[in-house]
Amino acid sequence: MRVTLKLYASLSDFLPDEAKRTNEWPMDVPEGTTVGDMIARHQLPARLVHLVLVNGHFIPPVSRDARALVDNDVLAIWPPVAGG
Amino acid sequence: MAWTRKILRVNLTDRTCKSEPLNMQWAQDYLGQRGLATKYLVSEIDPKVDPLSPDNKIIWATGPLTGTMASTGGRYSVVTKGPLTGAIACSNSGGYFGAELKFAGWDMVIIEGRASSPVYLSIENDKVEIRDASHLWGKTVWETEEAIKAAHQDPQVRVSCIGRTGEAGVLYAAIVNDLHRAAGRSGVGAVAGSKNLKALVVRGTLGVGNLANPKEFMKVTYEKKKILKENAVTGQGLPTYGTQVLMNVINEIGAMPTRNHKDVQFEGARKISAEAMHEPRESDGKAQLVNNQGCFGCTIACGRISKIDQTHYTVVNSPKYWGASGGLEYEAAWSLGCANGVDDIEALQYANMLCNEDGFDPISFGATIGAVMELYEMGVLTKEEIGIEAPFGSARALTFLAEQTARGEGFGKIVGLGSKRLCEKYGHPELSMSVKGQEFPAYDARGVQGMGLTYATSNRGACHLRSYTISSEVLGIPVKTDPLTTEGKPALVKAFQDATAVVDSSGLCVFTTFAWALSDIQPQLQAACEGDWSMEKLDLMGERIWNMERQFNNAAGFTRKDDDLPPRLKNEAAKAGPAKGLVSGIDKMIPEYYELRGWDTEGRPTAETVARLGL
Numbered sequence: 001m002r003v004t005l006k007l008y009a010s011l012s013d014f015l016p017d018e019a020k021r022t023n024e025w026p027m028d029v030p031e032g033t034t035v036g037d038m039i040a041r042h043q044l045p046a047r048l049v050h051l052v053l054v055n056g057h058f059i060p061p062v063s064r065d066a067r068a069l070v071d072n073d074v075l076a077i078w079p080p081v082a083g084g
Numbered sequence: 085m086a087w088t089r090k091i092l093r094v095n096l097t098d099r100t101c102k103s104e105p106l107n108m109q110w111a112q113d114y115l116g117q118r119g120l121a122t123k124y125l126v127s128e129i130d131p132k133v134d135p136l137s138p139d140n141k142i143i144w145a146t147g148p149l150t151g152t153m154a155s156t157g158g159r160y161s162v163v164t165k166g167p168l169t170g171a172i173a174c175s176n177s178g179g180y181f182g183a184e185l186k187f188a189g190w191d192m193v194i195i196e197g198r199a200s201s202p203v204y205l206s207i208e209n210d211k212v213e214i215r216d217a218s219h220l221w222g223k224t225v226w227e228t229e230e231a232i233k234a235a236h237q238d239p240q241v242r243v244s245c246i247g248r249t250g251e252a253g254v255l256y257a258a259i260v261n262d263l264h265r266a267a268g269r270s271g272v273g274a275v276a277g278s279k280n281l282k283a284l285v286v287r288g289t290l291g292v293g294n295l296a297n298p299k300e301f302m303k304v305t306y307e308k309k310k311i312l313k314e315n316a317v318t319g320q321g322l323p324t325y326g327t328q329v330l331m332n333v334i335n336e337i338g339a340m341p342t343r344n345h346k347d348v349q350f351e352g353a354r355k356i357s358a359e360a361m362h363e364p365r366e367s368d369g370k371a372q373l374v375n376n377q378g379c380f381g382c383t384i385a386c387g388r389i390s391k392i393d394q395t396h397y398t399v400v401n402s403p404k405y406w407g408a409s410g411g412l413e414y415e416a417a418w419s420l421g422c423a424n425g426v427d428d429i430e431a432l433q434y435a436n437m438l439c440n441e442d443g444f445d446p447i448s449f450g451a452t453i454g455a456v457m458e459l460y461e462m463g464v465l466t467k468e469e470i471g472i473e474a475p476f477g478s479a480r481a482l483t484f485l486a487e488q489t490a491r492g493e494g495f496g497k498i499v500g501l502g503s504k505r506l507c508e509k510y511g512h513p514e515l516s517m518s519v520k521g522q523e524f525p526a527y528d529a530r531g532v533q534g535m536g537l538t539y540a541t542s543n544r545g546a547c548h549l550r551s552y553t554i555s556s557e558v559l560g561i562p563v564k565t566d567p568l569t570t571e572g573k574p575a576l577v578k579a580f581q582d583a584t585a586v587v588d589s590s591g592l593c594v595f596t597t598f599a600w601a602l603s604d605i606q607p608q609l610q611a612a613c614e615g616d617w618s619m620e621k622l623d624l625m626g627e628r629i630w631n632m633e634r635q636f637n638n639a640a641g642f643t644r645k646d647d648d649l650p651p652r653l654k655n656e657a658a659k660a661g662p663a664k665g666l667v668s669g670i671d672k673m674i675p676e677y678y679e680l681r682g683w684d685t686e687g688r689p690t691a692e693t694v695a696r697l698g699l
C-alpha cells in the first residue's frame with residue numbers, strides 16, 4: 001500500500017534529498033505497517049519523535065505500535081516544537 | 085529590580101511631567117505591567133471615552149521582573165482603551181525598551197491629554213523632557229529611531245515609537261521598539277498618534293537593585309533558566325525554527341484559516357513555513373533566515389532575523405530593504421500568506437518589513453486583506469476602487485496594499501480601518517473575521533474548538549495570546565486535549581486566561597510557559613518582590629485581572645452578544661482535514677464558561693464574584 005511520511009523541523013534530516021523541499025516522502029509499505037514500525041524502520045530517534053499525526057489526527061505515544069496504517073494514510077512527525 | 089516604586093505622569097495638554105509614588109497596595113493586588121497598568125487606567129478614565137480623544141490615557145508599563153536577570157525579563161506593555169475595538173487594549177512587546185525604562189527608574193509612564201503639536205518624550209533617568217517632534221512627524225519607525233539616536237548622540241538610547249500609520253490613525257497601528265519588536269495589536273499606535281506623541285525615548289543607567297532577596301533571586305533564576313535550556317521546545321525548537329514551525333503543524337491538523345476562513349488548509353503552507361525559511365533560494369542560493377535573536381535577558385531567543393531576496397520584484401530597486409531585518413513569525417506568515425492565499429514567501433517578508441517600518445499589526449492588516457480579496461472575488465470591490473486586481477493569491481495586491489496602508493494613500497486608507505468597518509462599509513459585515521472588531525489570529529475555531537472560546541471571550545478582541553490553548557489542544561502542553569471537542573474547554577480556557585494574566589503582569593514572556601508552569605514563575609516573583617507571593621495569591625490575582633478587564637468592557641458597552649464568532653465559523657463547516665464537517669461549538673461553551681467564571685447569563689461578574697476577587 002501507498003503511504004506518505006512527512007518529517008518536519010530537525011527531522012527533515014532523515015528525508016532523502018528529493019523529499020527535502022516538500023518534507024513529503026511517499027512510499028510503498030506492507031499491509032499492516034504500524035506507526036511504530038515506520039518510526040523504527042526510518043530510525044527516527046525517540047527524543048525527536050514528539051508530535052505524531054495520522055491524517056492530521058494526534059496519535060498518543062501509547063497507541064503508536066497499535067495504529068496500523070491504511071492505503072493513502074499520511075503520517076506526519078515533528079520533534080518538540082511550539083509557537084504562538 | 086522588582087518595582088522602582090515610581091510612576092512618571094505626563095500631561096501633554098499642559099506639557100507637565102511629574103513623578104508619583106507607585107500605589108504599593110495595588111502592586112500587591114495587580115503585580116505590574118498588564119494588571120497594574122490596567123488598574124490605573126480603569127481607575128482614571130471613563131469606560132465610554134472615545135479612544136482617540138484627549139480624555140483617553142495610554143500607559144507604558146513594566147513588570148516587577150522587567151530588567152532583572154530572570155529569563156525573558158525584558159517585557160513591557162502598552163495599556164489604553166483601544167480604537168479598533170473600543171475595549172481594553174493591552175499590547176505586549178519584547179526587545180530592549182522595557183528593561184531600559186526600568187533602568188531609568190520608572191515602573192510606568194502614564195500619558196494624558198493631547199499635545200498641540202508633535203512631541204516626543206525624552207527620559208534620561210530622572211531627567212524627563214517633552215521635546216518637539218515636528219521634524220519626526222511623517223517619518224517611519226526606522227527613520228525616527230535613526231534620527232533620534234543621531235540627535236541624542238547615543239546609540240544606546242531605546243526608542244518606542246509610531247510610524248506613519250499611527251499618525252494617520254490606522255486603527256491597528258502598533259508601537260514599535262528596537263526596529264522590529266512591537267506592541268502590535270488593538271491600535272495602541274493610533275492612540276499615541278491621536279495625542280501627537282511620536283515616541284518615548286529612554287536611557288537608563290540606574291541598573292538593577294531593590295530586589296527583596298537578591299541571593300535567592302540569583303539562585304532561583306539560575307535554576308529556572310536550566311529548565312528552559314533543557315526543555316526541547318524552549319531549548320531547541322523555538323531558537324532553531326521560531327514560532328513559524330507551527331505553519332505545517334496547524335495546516336496538517338486542518339485548523340489553518342485560509343482565504344478569509346473559507347478553507348481550513350492552505351496548499352501553499354509548506355512554501356511559507358519555517359522549513360522554507362531555512363532552505364537556500366533558487367535565485368541566490370541563500371536562505372531567507374539569517375539567524376535567531378533574543379529579547380533582553382532571554383535565554384530562548386525565538387526571534388527571526390531574515391534577509392529578503394534582492395531580486396524580488398518588491399525590493400529590486402529598494403536597497404534599503406536588503407539588509408538583515410525582523411523576519412516572519414508564524415502569525416505574520418499566516419496573516420499575510422494563508423489568510424489571503426499568498427504563497428510567495430519573499431512578498432510576505434516584504435509586507436512584514438513594511439509592518440515593522442511603519443508600525444502596523446500584520447495580523448489585522450493581513451486578515452483585512454483577506455476580506456478585501458473575498459469582496460473582490462464577489463464583485464463587490466473592483467479593480468478601479470482598490471487600484472489593482474485583488475483575487476485570492478495575488479502577492480502583487482498584498483504588497484501594493486501594504487504600501488498604500490503604510491503611506492495612507494488610496495485604498496490603503498480604507499484598509500486601515502480594519503476588516504469590521506471595511507466589510508460594513510461594503511454591505512457585508514459577516515465577512516469580517518473578527519471578534520469585538522479585532523481580527524482573528526492563525527487558528528481556525530472549527531479545527532481547534534478551545535481557540536473559538538478564547539477568541540470570543542478575549543478582553544481585547546480576538547487574540548491567541550490571552551489563552552493559548554494550542555499548547556494543550558495541539559502540542560500537549562501541559563496535557564493533551566482533543567482539539568475537535570468542546571468538552572472541558574471552558575475550564576481549560578479559563579485556566580489559561582488567568583495564568584496568562586499573571587505572566588503578562590510579571591515582566592516575563594509568555595513563551596516561557598512552554599517549559600514553565602506558573603509554579604516556576606512564583607518563586608522568582610517571591611524572591612524579587614516583597615510580600616507573600618503564594619500560588620493561591622497568584623491564581624486569585626489572575627482571575628482578578630481578568631474580571632477587572634471584563635468589568636471595564638461591560639461598562640464600555642460590551643454585552644453577551646459581543647462574545648461571539650462570525651456566522652461563517654458557526655454555520656459553514658470545515659471542508660477538509662480532521663475537522664471536516666465541524667463548525668465551532670461556541671454557543672455550547674459560552675454558558676458553561678460564564679458559570680465557571682461566576683458571571684450571570686449576560687456575562688457580568690456577579691456581586692459574589694466581585695466581592696470574592698476584591699474588585
Ligand code: SF4
Binds near residue numbers: 384385387
Ligand atoms: S521567547 Fe522570543 S519573544 Fe519571548 S522574550 Fe525570548 S526572544 Fe523575545
